[in-house]
Amino acid sequence: MKDITFGQYFPAKSFVHSLNASVKILLTIAFIVAVFLVNQYYFLGFALCFLFILITTAFAKIPFTKLLSSVRAVVFIVVFSAVLQVFFNKTGKVVFSWRFIKITDAGVYTAIYITVRILLIVIGASLLTYTTSPVEIADGLEFLLYPLKVIRFPVHEFALIMSIALRFIPTLMNETGRIIKAQKARGADFESGNIFKRAKALIPVLIPLLISAFRRADELADAMDARCYAGSKKRTKYKKATFSFRDAIGFITLGGLIAGVVLLNGFFGVIV
Amino acid sequence: MQIKVNDLSYIYSENSKDLYYKALNNLNLTIEEGDFFGIIGHTGSGKSTFIQHLNGLIGLQKDRGSIVIGDFDLSDKKCDYRALRSKIGMVFQYSEYQLFAETVFEDVAFGVKNFFKGITEKETEELVKNALTMVGFDYTVIKDKSPFELSGGQKRRVAIAGVIVTKPEILILDEPLVGLDPKGKGEFISLLKNMHGKDVKTIIIISHDMNFICENCNRVAVFSKGKIFKEGTPKEVFNNGEELISLGLELPLTAYLENGLKKCGITVESDLSVEDFVSSYTKRYKGDKV
Ligand SMILES: Nc1ncnc2c1ncn2[C@@H]1O[C@H](COP(=O)(O)OP(=O)(O)OP(=O)(O)O)[C@@H](O)[C@H]1O
Numbered sequence A: 001m002k003d004i005t006f007g008q009y010f011p012a013k014s015f016v017h018s019l020n021a022s023v024k025i026l027l028t029i030a031f032i033v034a035v036f037l038v039n040q041y042y043f044l045g046f047a048l049c050f051l052f053i054l055i056t057t058a059f060a061k062i063p064f065t066k067l068l069s070s071v072r073a074v075v076f077i078v079v080f081s082a083v084l085q086v087f088f089n090k091t092g093k094v095v096f097s098w099r100f101i102k103i104t105d106a107g108v109y110t111a112i113y114i115t116v117r118i119l120l121i122v123i124g125a126s127l128l129t130y131t132t133s134p135v136e137i138a139d140g141l142e143f144l145l146y147p148l149k150v151i152r153f154p155v156h157e158f159a160l161i162m163s164i165a166l167r168f169i170p171t172l173m174n175e176t177g178r179i180i181k182a183q184k185a186r187g188a189d190f191e192s193g194n195i196f197k198r199a200k201a202l203i204p205v206l207i208p209l210l211i212s213a214f215r216r217a218d219e220l221a222d223a224m225d226a227r228c229y230a231g232s233k234k235r236t237k238y239k240k241a242t243f244s245f246r247d248a249i250g251f252i253t254l255g256g257l258i259a260g261v262v263l264l265n266g267f268f269g270v271i272v
Numbered sequence B: 001m002q003i004k005v006n007d008l009s010y011i012y013s014e015n016s017k018d019l020y021y022k023a024l025n026n027l028n029l030t031i032e033e034g035d036f037f038g039i040i041g042h043t044g045s046g047k048s049t050f051i052q053h054l055n056g057l058i059g060l061q062k063d064r065g066s067i068v069i070g071d072f073d074l075s076d077k078k079c080d081y082r083a084l085r086s087k088i089g090m091v092f093q094y095s096e097y098q099l100f101a102e103t104v105f106e107d108v109a110f111g112v113k114n115f116f117k118g119i120t121e122k123e124t125e126e127l128v129k130n131a132l133t134m135v136g137f138d139y140t141v142i143k144d145k146s147p148f149e150l151s152g153g154q155k156r157r158v159a160i161a162g163v164i165v166t167k168p169e170i171l172i173l174d175e176p177l178v179g180l181d182p183k184g185k186g187e188f189i190s191l192l193k194n195m196h197g198k199d200v201k202t203i204i205i206i207s208h209d210m211n212f213i214c215e216n217c218n219r220v221a222v223f224s225k226g227k228i229f230k231e232g233t234p235k236e237v238f239n240n241g242e243e244l245i246s247l248g249l250e251l252p253l254t255a256y257l258e259n260g261l262k263k264c265g266i267t268v269e270s271d272l273s274v275e276d277f278v279s280s281y282t283k284r285y286k287g288d289k290v
C-alpha cells in the first residue's frame, strides 16, 4: 500500500509550485483537453504534450522517477484496455492471424492511442497533486466553484469536505495497516481462499476501521466547535491566494500547447 | 522458548530518498524463557519495529540479521508464521480499537477459530471462558455483551483475552498501560504478574513507565537509535541515571531517591524495588540513630 505514491504532494520551492492553485487546476483541465484533441491517426500531438510534461517536471524540480511511480498505480488499467483493443478490435486490415486470433492494424493503433492518452492524463493530473498541497487544491477549487454560490451551492462546505477527506487518507491508510497487523497476530489470513473467503476475512479490518473513522470525525467536529467554526459566514483566509505574472505565463504556455496540437492535427490531415 | 536476535537491521522505505529510515541497526538481543522482559527507549528508537519482527508481522530483510525463536528460524523461507503466531501473542498499543465482533464471546473466539481449525464448540467455549475469567471478567455477564458498549479499560482487557485465549507461550505487549487510570493500571499489572510463569512463560513489555518496569521486570533493555544502548537487571540499567536522562528517559522513583540521598551523604543500596528500598533505608536510618 505504501507503494501508491500517485497523488502525493512533493514539497519543493519551484516555479510550478508557486503558481496559483486555481490556475493550476484550470491548466490541468486544459492539458487534458489538449490530450483529447490529438488526432486519432496522427500521434505527433502526443509528442508535444509529452514535451510539455517534461518541461513542466523540470521546472517543478520533481525527480523524473516520480512520473514513473505515478504511472505504476494505473498499469493494470492501461494494460487491460490495450490488450482488449489489440485482440478484439475487428476493424481495419488484418496484420496477424493465428487460429482464431486476428490482430488488425486499427486494433494496434487504437491500443497505442489509448495507452498514451491514459498515461499522459495520469501524469498530467499527478503533476498537479505533486506540486499542490491538498489544502491548496481545496482552496483553489473553492475559488473556481465560487460562481455556483448564485444557485446556493454550498461551495465553502464542499471545499472543506474535500480537504478533510484528503487530509485523512494517509491517516486511514496507517490505521488500516495497524489493524491488519493486529488481526494477523490473532491468526487472521487475508491471502488464501477464494474471493468470498477473502472478502469475509476483511470484516475484522473494516469494522474497526469504520469505527475509528467515525470516532475521528466526532473528535474533529468537537474540535471545530470548540474553535467556534460556523461555516462560510464571513470567514477570512490565513493564506490568501494571489495571481501573479507567473500565472499568465502558465496560461500562455498551455494556450501554445493547444494551438500546437490543433495545428499538428490539421497540418498532417492535409498532407497525408 | 528462547528468543535469539542476531545483527538485526531494518530499513523503512529503502528505495525512497526522502522516506529512507534505518529503524533498527545491528541489534543483538537474547531473551530467555521465563523472562519478564522490559523494553524502554525514547520515541522512534525502534521498539515497535523490533517486537513486530518477533512474530513475523514485519519480515526479515535479506542479509540483515537473523531471529531464532525456539524451533522457529525466521530467516528460513519455510518458516510457518501461523504456527509461530499461535505461540507468540501480541497485544498492540491501543488494542481496544481492534475489536470487531458483535459479542465479546465471538471477538475472543476469533483467534481460536483461526489457529485451531476443527476445534469443537465446547472446547472453544472452554478456552474463551478461561481467557475472560483470567482478565477479570465474570464470564456469564460479559460474554453476550457488545464490545462497543464497554469502557476503554474493559475493551482493552477483552482485547487481551482475545490474544491469550490461544495460550501463547510468549506474550508481547506494546505500551499496554497508556491511558489507564491508577486502578485500571494496578489491576492490569497484577493480571500480568498472575499470568507470568503459569499461563504464559515469557512476557515482553514495552513501557514508558519506569516504576512499573523497575518493579516487575527481571531484565530491561534500553533502545536508542535502533540499537540496544544497555541491557541488564533494573539495578544495572538504572544505576547510572545520567546517561538514561541524557537519552530523554526518566528513572524510577527509587533511583531518584537514592541519588538524592547520596547527595545528602546517605548511601542506600537496594535493588531499586520499593520494598527493598524501604527496608534498606530503614536499616540505614535506624543504624544511624544507634
Ligand atoms: N511504516 C513506516 N514507514 C516509514 N518509517 C516508519 C514506519 N514505521 C515507523 N517508522 C519510523 O521508524 C522509527 C521507529 O519507529 P518505531 O515505531 O519502531 O518506534 P518506537 O520506538 O516504537 O516509538 P514509540 O515509543 O513512539 O512507539 C520511527 O522514527 C518512525 O518514524
Ligand SMILES: [Mg+2]
Pocket: B047, B048, B049, B174
Ligand atoms: Mg511504538
